[in-house]
Amino acid sequence: MFRALGTHGPELSPTMGLVLDVLLLGAAFWLLAGQNRRSVHDVVLMATLVLSVSLLRVVMQPLPNIQPVTVACLLVGAQLGARRGAAFAVMVAMLSNFFMGDGWWTLFQAAGWSTIAVFGANFSLVVDGVYNAGRTCFAAVVSAFLFGIIVSFSILDGTFGAMDFLLYLVNGLPFDGLHALGNLTFAIWFGAWFSSLLVRQPTIEALEYAVMDSHGIDA
Amino acid sequence: MDLRPLLLAALVLFTLPAVNASAEPGAFEETYTLDWTYDFGGSYITTAPLFVDQQLFVRTSASWGGDNSPALAAFSLDGEPLWSHTNANSTHHDMAPLLHVAEGEGPCGSWPNMLIVGWSDGQIEARSTDDGALIWAHQSEPTIWGITGAMAVDEDRIVAPTRSGVVALCASNGLLEMEAQTGLGWRNGVTIGAEEYFLGDESGLLWGVTRDGVVRSIDLGEGKIRHAPLMTTAGLFVQVQGVPFSTVHLIDVDDFTSKSTLRTGTSPAVPVMYDSFVLSADSEAIRLFSCADSCEETSRVSFRSNGEIGVLGEGQFSLPFNGLERGWGFVNVSSSGGLLLEVFTTGADGYATSAPGSLTYEEMTYLAFGSDDSVVYVYTSNQTPAVENIEVDQMEFDWFVQGMTFLLFLSLGAAGVQFLRNKGTSVLRFLSIYLLIIALLIVDQVAVQWSQFIQENTSDAEAQEAWDSSWNESWRGTQIVSITIEGELHSVGGLEGYTNAYELTMAACEELGLEIRVESTSLGIYVVAFEGVTGEGWEYTVDGRLATLAADSAMLDAASIVQWYPVEAR
Numbered sequence: 121m122f123r124a125l126g127t128h129g130p131e132l133s134p135t136m137g138l139v140l141d142v143l144l145l146g147a148a149f150w151l152l153a154g155q156n157r158r159s160v161h162d163v164v165l166m167a168t169l170v171l172s173v174s175l176l177r178v179v180m181q182p183l184p185n186i187q188p189v190t191v192a193c194l195l196v197g198a199q200l201g202a203r204r205g206a207a208f209a210v211m212v213a214m215l216s217n218f219f220m221g222d223g224w225w226t227l228f229q230a231a232g233w234s235t236i237a238v239f240g241a242n243f244s245l246v247v248d249g250v251y252n253a254g255r256t257c258f259a260a261v262v263s264a265f266l267f268g269i270i271v272s273f274s275i276l277d278g279t280f281g282a283m284d285f286l287l288y289l290v291n292g293l294p295f296d297g298l299h300a301l302g303n304l305t306f307a308i309w310f311g312a313w314f315s316s317l318l319v320r321q322p323t324i325e326a327l328e329y330a331v332m333d334s335h336g337i338d339a
Numbered sequence: 340m341d342l343r344p345l346l347l348a349a350l351v352l353f354t355l356p357a358v359n360a361s362a363e364p365g366a367f368e369e370t371y372t373l374d375w376t377y378d379f380g381g382s383y384i385t386t387a388p389l390f391v392d393q394q395l396f397v398r399t400s401a402s403w404g405g406d407n408s409p410a411l412a413a414f415s416l417d418g419e420p421l422w423s424h425t426n427a428n429s430t431h432h433d434m435a436p437l438l439h440v441a442e443g444e445g446p447c448g449s450w451p452n453m454l455i456v457g458w459s460d461g462q463i464e465a466r467s468t469d470d471g472a473l474i475w476a477h478q479s480e481p482t483i484w485g486i487t488g489a490m491a492v493d494e495d496r497i498v499a500p501t502r503s504g505v506v507a508l509c510a511s512n513g514l515l516e517m518e519a520q521t522g523l524g525w526r527n528g529v530t531i532g533a534e535e536y537f538l539g540d541e542s543g544l545l546w547g548v549t550r551d552g553v554v555r556s557i558d559l560g561e562g563k564i565r566h567a568p569l570m571t572t573a574g575l576f577v578q579v580q581g582v583p584f585s586t587v588h589l590i591d592v593d594d595f596t597s598k599s600t601l602r603t604g605t606s607p608a609v610p611v612m613y614d615s616f617v618l619s620a621d622s623e624a625i626r627l628f629s630c631a632d633s634c635e636e637t638s639r640v641s642f643r644s645n646g647e648i649g650v651l652g653e654g655q656f657s658l659p660f661n662g663l664e665r666g667w668g669f670v671n672v673s674s675s676g677g678l679l680l681e682v683f684t685t686g687a688d689g690y691a692t693s694a695p696g697s698l699t700y701e702e703m704t705y706l707a708f709g710s711d712d713s714v715v716y717v718y719t720s721n722q723t724p725a726v727e728n729i730e731v732d733q734m735e736f737d738w739f740v741q742g743m744t745f746l747l748f749l750s751l752g753a754a755g756v757q758f759l760r761n762k763g764t765s766v767l768r769f770l771s772i773y774l775l776i777i778a779l780l781i782v783d784q785v786a787v788q789w790s791q792f793i794q795e796n797t798s799d800a801e802a803q804e805a806w807d808s809s810w811n812e813s814w815r816g817t818q819i820v821s822i823t824i825e826g827e828l829h830s831v832g833g834l835e836g837y838t839n840a841y842e843l844t845m846a847a848c849e850e851l852g853l854e855i856r857v858e859s860t861s862l863g864i865y866v867v868a869f870e871g872v873t874g875e876g877w878e879y880t881v882d883g884r885l886a887t888l889a890a891d892s893a894m895l896d897a898a899s900i901v902q903w904y905p906v907e908a909r
Contacts, residue, residue: 183779184782284885291786293789294785294786297778298782301771301774301778302775305774305775308768
């Protein structure tokens with residue numbers, strides 16, 4: 121059987137691979153960079169999230185198209201914002217593919233999960249600090265198909281006609297369905313818990329400032 | 340009293356897999372010692388070595404890329420080569436089992452002790468067991484392949500399945516006594532019935548041929564019949580090899596109808612009979628069928644074997660594992676009707692399809708193993724094998740399947756408990772696990788079925804012109820294969836009768852002398868390399884359209900064009 125279904129796009133030379141990695145890493149840093157200085161807590165939280173979700177993806181690799189990263193991207197986007205969600209997605213794609221196999225497809229996986237993070241940030245999964253389980257489950261299912269479509273673009277190399285691409289997408293539906301079911305399971309079991317981990321905690325300085333400000337007003 | 344712990348304990352006990360204690364490993368190694376080997380050098384051994392009296396006969400087969408001619412060789416029991424004969428005209432895989440015919444006489448004359456050899460070039464030969472001298476020969480009409488199935492003796496007749504029919508030859512002189520046309524067959528052994536000869540073909544037709552050549556047939560559906568039907572007391576046992584499963588039919592030979600069917604795994608092996616039982620194997624398991632009044636599967640053990648099954652003794656069998664992970668299996672049928680399996684290695688391990696030959700002579704037991712590495716390994720033991728003497732593992736424990744099954748029960752049970760407690764969210768949680776496990780277990784088969792459905796409904800939608808102007812015009816209307824290896828195009832046409840892309844590609848590689856390496860997965864057979872070139876993987880088109888199925892699942896028509904090229908060349 122042809123292996124293109126599992127081989128997304130052309131083989132990269134070492135130089136091209138390096139350029140791709142630099143581009144992705146640069147994109148992640150650009151997304152994380154901002155005018156506000158990040159606290160140590162933010163950095164540690166992000167690093168821990170990236171490491172643990174990447175590890176989870178690698179460990180779950182034997183299960184076909186079970187992708188814990190998708191729901192994580194949704195919730196990181198919802199709680200930390202689109203930029204940090206997208207940065208998280210890029211870094212997880214890069215780090216996990218370092219173990220699972222890097223290549224042209226990393227670009228599309230990063231793009232897919234980044235899109236999902238943006239989707240999560242804009243779909244009101246958390247409103248006023250309240251986690252919406254129903255919307256998260258719905259978004260988790262939709263995300264699976266969205267991710268499938270974006271990643272499938274990696275196969276377009278000029279020789280694929282529109283019908284070929286459509287057939288390619290349709291052929292992959294059973295595995296997209298499995299991805300959706302896996303997402304749903306993750307969302308039901310861990311969505312609320314994972315979301316609560318990401319709730320912004322005020323820094324000590326912010327707390328002190330708030331207390332002083334409050335006392336100042338009282339005085 | 341809180342009954343929940345009790346309920347959980349009961350659930351765990353109920354779902355514990357039935358595993359019996361396994362015995363000491365290495366019973367084969369303790370019982371048998373390697374006595375001698377013989378390397379044929381670059382040929383395959385695709386059918387069982389045969390012990391006759393105090394001689395061992397081994398036939399070899401042409402191999403992918405090998406240049407040794409197929410041979411028939413005789414050895415003494417201590418490994419001394421006695422004689423050999425080669426057939427340079429037989430260039431395809433020779434897999435028709437050797438048939439020994441003891442000396443005798445009948446209405447058409449008398450004959451000596453002889454071996455009947457069917458070759459892939461269509462030649463059927465009778466050769467003396469003493470010195471290999473040719474006694475008689477009959478040339479049948481080959482259609483790419485010639486004789487590939489098991490022949491049989493019917494009193495003074497040698498009955499052989501040819502590529503497109505069946506012939507009955509006088510055992511004395513090889514004269515043709517009966518010839519009948521059936522369907523195109525491959526590895527389709529023939530069975531001698533009370534009134535008829537029975538054999539199947541590649542189109543799923545079962546044929547009955549009377550001794551004077553009157554033919555009848557029954558269509559058993561899409562699939563291939565690649566074994567000699569087995570005459571059980573319940574009826575004729577016929578396996579139809581299909582995708583994604585195979586079907587066993589029990590045939591009433593009087594009115595030639597299918598009485599009942601059973602579903603089995605893919606790529607079934609050649610089944611064998613034992614009393615009222617039939618032992619079969621496939622890519623999933625070794626299966627024991629009880630066929631006294633009707634056939635039903637009574638026991639199975641996880642294994643993958645797709646070739647021959649050797650009968651070693653009463654209720655004792657051996658068969659090769661088709662893969663690199665495990666070597667060979669000893670199978671015993673226990674007194675309770677269960678299957679007992681011991682796995683062992685011999686040297687002739689990996690993708691073997693030939694059964695071992697066996698002989699018990701002067702309190703010595705001989706076992707001869709062969710495989711695609713062209714070496715025959717002869718093991719001996721001074722212990723007479725008996726069912727009870729071989730210690731075995733009762734059941735191969737599949738941690739993944741058992742674990743999944745356990746989780747299935749657990750999640751469903753937990754969902755039920757939560758439902759009784761009116762915990763709606765928890766019910767959803769456990770049901771999601773349950774559904775996910777089921778989806779994981781079935782996704783491969785669903786994907787294959789789905790792709791087949793799409794292929795069937797879009798077959799003409801986007802077909803492109805696949806004809807290459809450099810091809811021979813005489814190939815039009817036939818099956819054609821082209822393979823682009825490192826920029827060089829290898830093409831062959833004029834092929835016919837192949838039903839899927841895998842078989843057609845294998846035949847093309849044979850014609851072109853190309854080496855092909857494949858791997859079997861749960862989704863089907865993938866081509867890993869042509870001529871050792873793996874690249875980023877191989878893909879293929881059928882009639883110009885990119886295939887979306889494993890090669891063995893891609894059905895072809897009579898004029899299909901299959902084109903292979905590396906992914907990076909797309």
